[in-house]
Amino acid sequence: MPELPEVETIVRDLRRKVKHATIRRAIVSRADLVSPSASSFETRIADREIDDVSRRAKNIVIDLGTDRLVVHLGMTGRLSVLGGDEADPP
Numbered sequence: 001m002p003e004l005p006e007v008e009t010i011v012r013d014l015r016r017k018v019k020h021a022t023i024r025r026a027i028v029s030r031a032d033l034v035s036p037s038a039s040s041f042e043t044r045i046a047d048r049e050i051d052d053v054s055r056r057a058k059n060i061v062i063d064l065g066t067d068r069l070v071v072h073l074g075m076t077g078r079l080s081v082l083g084g085d086e087a088d089p090p
Contacts, residue, residue, distance in 0.1 A: 019051075020049060
């Protein structure tokens, strides 16, 4: 699990890369980690603009205007961001 300084470094890098970008779609690979359901999450997050990226403790908070997406890096400490011209993740 990443420590607090590592999470802060990821947030700063992520902010530079995705602030004001639009999330075209989301793919939920583990439905048990999303509430209330994977399909409603995918629908709700699609075509949303990222207003800002910040940190709350060891969680990454992605501000979507009226909603916030909270991401915990888990044990791997890995988060992938794909551009529109890149292939889908494995």
